[in-house]
Amino acid sequence: MRRLIILLIAFSFMAMLVSCGPVKSTMVINDTERLLDRAQTIQADKKLSSKYYYYAAEEYLKKAKDEEGHSDFESAEHFGKKALNLARKAVKKAKIESSNPAAAPSDFAEGGK
Numbered sequence: 001m002r003r004l005i006i007l008l009i010a011f012s013f014m015a016m017l018v019s020c021g022p023v024k025s026t027m028v029i030n031d032t033e034r035l036l037d038r039a040q041t042i043q044a045d046k047k048l049s050s051k052y053y054y055y056a057a058e059e060y061l062k063k064a065k066d067e068e069g070h071s072d073f074e075s076a077e078h079f080g081k082k083a084l085n086l087a088r089k090a091v092k093k094a095k096i097e098s099s100n101p102a103a104a105p106s107d108f109a110e111g112g113k
Helices: 002-041 051-069 073-099
Strands: none
Touching (some): 002 051, 002 073
């Protein structure tokens, strides 16, 4: 009986360890999606100073979802974290540009308008 209890405890512990990968990658992906929605709300995808970070975050998020779809949860979490950091930068730069338009890069950076 004692052996059975030990086996059940060990099995439960191993099951918890195996499920961590999918949970962590899904949490990072969900956080990134929410942050990109927020970034789009403040038009980070249109502002010169944040545009690069916004679109880079979107691409890394796509890659994270792709890796998650192939059950490579470690890679999914890795790309998801990259996407999350880029999305944070996009939001930060978009807020700075909104509060101080002089801080935005010049139109010359886009070939002059």
